[in-house]
Amino acid sequence: MDSHRGHPAGVTAFTLNGAAVTVTLEDSVPLLAALRGPLGLSGPHFGCGAEACGACAVLLDGRPVMACTLPLGAVAGRNVTTVEGLGDESAPHPLQRAFLEEQAGQCGYCLPGILIAASALLRDNPAPDEAAIRTALDPHLCRCGSHNRIIRAVQRAAAAVRA
Secondary structure (H helix, E strand, C coil): EEEEECCCCEEEEEEEEEEEEEECCCCCCCCHHHHHHCCCCCCCCCCCCHHHHCCEEEEEEEEEEEECCCCCCHCCEEEEEEEEHCCCCCCCCCCHHHHHHCCCCCCCCCCHHHHHHHHHHHHHCCCHHHHHHHHHHHHCCCCCCCCCHHHHHHHHHHHHHHH
């Protein structure tokens, strides 16, 4: 037994998008592998595997982290939110709505991580200026060159959040 969690070694319990989950994998397996594997999510993407692109970003207790290198054991007893947890078709997050309205995505591969980072920014600062948005999104690469549309979408969502 791993006494700090109350589960056998290799079993990790945490909250994912508001629901309690348990995963049976070694603690050293990257969180991203658990999310995309046994947990069946497709939002967080594998991009670089080195925390350099942001495609795998999730919220851990409300703070953006890169899931490609974060050991699964590090999330035991904590709250993880993926892009799937932000909203859905029937009740989209203001960011999801704004990104559609601004046509901010081309291929969309980077967007789950960008949406996660932007949601944390807007939670902490509902009126970010362009510099704050750029700083928050700096770790995220968009190879399609949609940066200007992405900035406009975050600004639009910020206005919607404040309204």
